[in-house]
Amino acid sequence: MNTMILALPGAENLAQTLASLLHCPASMLEVHRFPDGEGLVRLRTGVEGQRVLLAAHLDHPDEKTLELLFAADAARDLGAAEIGLVAPYLPYMRQDERFRPGEAITSRTYARVLSATVDFLVTVDPHLHRMASLDQIYTVRSKVVAAAPAIAQWLVREVPQPLLVGPDSESEQWVADVAGRLDVPYVIMTKERRGDRDVQVRMPPGARCEGRVPVLLDDIASSGHTLATAAEVVRDAGWGQPLCIAVHALLDQAGLDLLHRAGARRIVSCDTIPHPTNAIALGPWLAEGVRGYLQD
Numbered sequence: 001m002n003t004m005i006l007a008l009p010g011a012e013n014l015a016q017t018l019a020s021l022l023h024c025p026a027s028m029l030e031v032h033r034f035p036d037g038e039g040l041v042r043l044r045t046g047v048e049g050q051r052v053l054l055a056a057h058l059d060h061p062d063e064k065t066l067e068l069l070f071a072a073d074a075a076r077d078l079g080a081a082e083i084g085l086v087a088p089y090l091p092y093m094r095q096d097e098r099f100r101p102g103e104a105i106t107s108r109t110y111a112r113v114l115s116a117t118v119d120f121l122v123t124v125d126p127h128l129h130r131m132a133s134l135d136q137i138y139t140v141r142s143k144v145v146a147a148a149p150a151i152a153q154w155l156v157r158e159v160p161q162p163l164l165v166g167p168d169s170e171s172e173q174w175v176a177d178v179a180g181r182l183d184v185p186y187v188i189m190t191k192e193r194r195g196d197r198d199v200q201v202r203m204p205p206g207a208r209c210e211g212r213v214p215v216l217l218d219d220i221a222s223s224g225h226t227l228a229t230a231a232e233v234v235r236d237a238g239w240g241q242p243l244c245i246a247v248h249a250l251l252d253q254a255g256l257d258l259l260h261r262a263g264a265r266r267i268v269s270c271d272t273i274p275h276p277t278n279a280i281a282l283g284p285w286l287a288e289g290v291r292g293y294l295q296d
C-alpha cells in the first residue's frame with residue numbers, strides 16, 4: 001500500500017521530515033476560514049487506496065482538533081485505505097481523573113474521539129501518570145516513541161558531567177531512563193501543586209550534586225512554574241544554575257521569562273511542538289515508530 005503524509009497547518013516541517021525519512025510524498029492540508037470562524041479543509045491530492053499519515057502538532061488542541069477530525073473524515077470519504085496520526089505531543093493527558101466533583105475526565109473523552117477518527121497513532125512520551133499505557137483509554141493501535149535516547153545523545157554532546165534532576169515523582173520515569181543511558185546519578189524532588197501557577201518543590205534530604213551540572217528534566221513545561229520553582233530550589237541548594245530540558249515545550253514568553261528569572265542557564269526542548277527552545281530533533285525516532293505500521 002502506498003503511504004502519503006498529510007500535514008495539518010503548522011506541521012509542514014514535521015511532514016517534510018517524515019516524508020524524506022520514510023521516502024513518501026507529503027501534501028499540505030488547505031484550510032479556509034469563513035468570516036464567522038468556521039473552517040473548511042481541502043485535500044490537494046488524491047488519497048484513494050492509500051495509507052494517509054496525518055502529521056499534526058496538537059498544542060492548543062481546542063483550535064486544532066476539529067481540523068484534524070475534518071481532514072481524517074475527508075480522507076476516509078475520499079477513499080483512503082488507512083489513516084494514521086503522527087502527533088508528537090498528545091494533548092489532554094493530564095486530566096485523567098475527576099479531581100473535583102462534576103469535572104470531565106477529558107483524557108478519556110479525547111481518547112474516544114481520536115480513536116473513532118484514526119486507525120493508529122504515533123506519539124512521544126504521553127503524560128502517563130496514573131495510567132500504565134495508552135491502551136487503557138485509546139482503542140486504536142498506538143506506538144509511544146521515547147524521547148530519552150535523543151535527550152541522552154544531546155547531553156553527551158553538550159554537558160560533560162550532568163546530574164539529572166526530576167522536579168516531581170511523575171518525572172522519574174523519564175529522568176531514570178535518560179540517567180540510565182548516560183550512567184549518571186539522578187535526584188527526584190517532591191512537588192505539591194496548589195494551583196495552575198502555584199507549586200512547591202522540595203529537595204530530598206541528603207541529595208548531593210558533587211560538582212556536576214544540574215539538569216532539570218520534565219515531560220511538559222506549560223506555565224513553567226514547575227521547572228522555575230525547581231530551578232530556584234537547585235540554586236538555593238548551592239548547585240549553581242540548572243539547564244532545563246522539557247520534552248514538550250508548551251510555555252509562552254511569560255513562562256520562558258519566569259525560567260530565566262529563576263536562574264535557568266539554558267532552556268531546551270524536543271521538537272514535539274515548534275518552539276524557540278527546540279534543540280533536540282526527534283524526526284528519526286518518530287519515523288522509526290511509524291515504520292512499524294508500514295508493513296504492507
Ligand SMILES: O=P(O)(O)OC[C@H]1O[C@@H](O)[C@H](O)[C@@H]1O
Pocket residue numbers: 094127167168170196199218219220221222223224225226227
Ligand atoms: O508547572 P507547569 O509548567 O505549568 O506544568 C508542567 C508540569 O505539570 C505536570 O503535569 C507535568 O508533568 C509538569 O511537571
